[in-house]
Amino acid sequence: GVAFLFSGGGAQHVDMARGLYEAEPLFRAEVDRGLRLLDDIGGPDLKRWLFPADMDRALATRELERPSHALPALFIVQTALARLWMALGVKPAAMIGHSCGEYAAAHISGVIDLESGLRIVHARGALFEDTGAGAMLSIALTEEELVPLLTPELSIAAINAPRLCVASGAPNAIGRLQEELAALEIEAQPIPITVAAHSPMLDPILPEFRALLQTISLHAPKIPFASNLTGHWVAAGEATDPEYWVRHLREPVRFTDGLRCLLDDADRVLLEVGPGRTMSSLSRQHPSRGAAQPVVSSMRHPDEDVMDDARFLEALGELWSLGVA
Numbered sequence: 001g002v003a004f005l006f007s008g009g010g011a012q013h014v015d016m017a018r019g020l021y022e023a024e025p026l027f028r029a030e031v032d033r034g035l036r037l038l039d040d041i042g043g044p045d046l047k048r049w050l051f052p053a054d055m056d057r058a059l060a061t062r063e064l065e066r067p068s069h070a071l072p073a074l075f076i077v078q079t080a081l082a083r084l085w086m087a088l089g090v091k092p093a094a095m096i097g098h099s100c101g102e103y104a105a106a107h108i109s110g111v112i113d114l115e116s117g118l119r120i121v122h123a124r125g126a127l128f129e130d131t132g133a134g135a136m137l138s139i140a141l142t143e144e145e146l147v148p149l150l151t152p153e154l155s156i157a158a159i160n161a162p163r164l165c166v167a168s169g170a171p172n173a174i175g176r177l178q179e180e181l182a183a184l185e186i187e188a189q190p191i192p193i194t195v196a197a198h199s200p201m202l203d204p205i206l207p208e209f210r211a212l213l214q215t216i217s218l219h220a221p222k223i224p225f226a227s228n229l230t231g232h233w234v235a236a237g238e239a240t241d242p243e244y245w246v247r248h249l250r251e252p253v254r255f256t257d258g259l260r261c262l263l264d265d266a267d268r269v270l271l272e273v274g275p276g277r278t279m280s281s282l283s284r285q286h287p288s289r290g291a292a293q294p295v296v297s298s299m300r301h302p303d304e305d306v307m308d309d310a311r312f313l314e315a316l317g318e319l320w321s322l323g324v325a
Helices: 018-023 025-040 046-050 054-063 067-087 101-108 114-128 143-149 171-183 200-213 242-250 255-263 278-285 308-321
Strands: 002-006 092-097 135-139 155-161 164-169 188-191 269-272 295-297
Touching: 002 067, 002 101, 002 278, 018 025, 018 308, 025 046, 025 067, 025 114, 046 054, 046 067, 067 101, 067 114, 092 101, 092 255, 101 114, 114 200, 135 171, 143 155, 143 164, 143 171, 155 255, 155 278, 164 171, 164 200, 171 188, 200 242, 255 278, 269 278, 269 308, 278 295, 295 308
Parallel strands: 002 092, 002 269, 269 295
Antiparallel strands: 135 164, 135 188, 155 164
């Protein structure tokens, strides 16, 4: 069996899957369908920034950092890539998505259709841009160790590994926390993002996000996926409740707990269905993973000098050699 892993915000980059778009007709058709639907609902002209002309590359890099562009770009590319894998017979037995990556899992599972997913991610990104400047800090501590160090204006945004959490809040509060951690000789790394995701700074946008979700048709999942909110398999009553998705936006991403659900099956192959290798790296380091449990990345990291279609075919060969149908 194969589990699909979908990335969250920050993984996007210019020319993400451009080689696949040019080489794989099915992938291209799925991306184009997403771009058309995004245009129909009043979204940005994303293709210009996703696959820019040479003269637009610097501007495209800045534009793809905007949440209202980044989140739809990730959703379109990752769901199109999932459809390509499924067309080749690689059907997910389970899934997980990191933060906004859970919308891709929800779409592939049948909870939301493509247009609804695009409405959600575009609105989420646009609302993020109305929250004011925020900051996030990745910290090498457990959740229990980090909580006493947080002031009321700070939150834990994500628990990515047993000893790797992300704090979120206003830039000055994050700056003070970073200084305190440095004095304690605790490793901390700023995350290149200007939004305080999963923090109190999102509270003012929650009513508008809730109102949107109440207009979306939500269905019970047909393929199990692990919940960022609970760290357990999502229940039908959760996936179909708008309030679940409001809390999913505001509360911590319990990614390491959800990953444990996928790793409980020692024979399961974990396949990262998105750009880069962050999900693969977190999976390989998870204490519940057996030494021989396979983890495969299906897209190149932006720093890798390899063609997108070549990397995809290498991943296909890896899956075949592991016995995946």
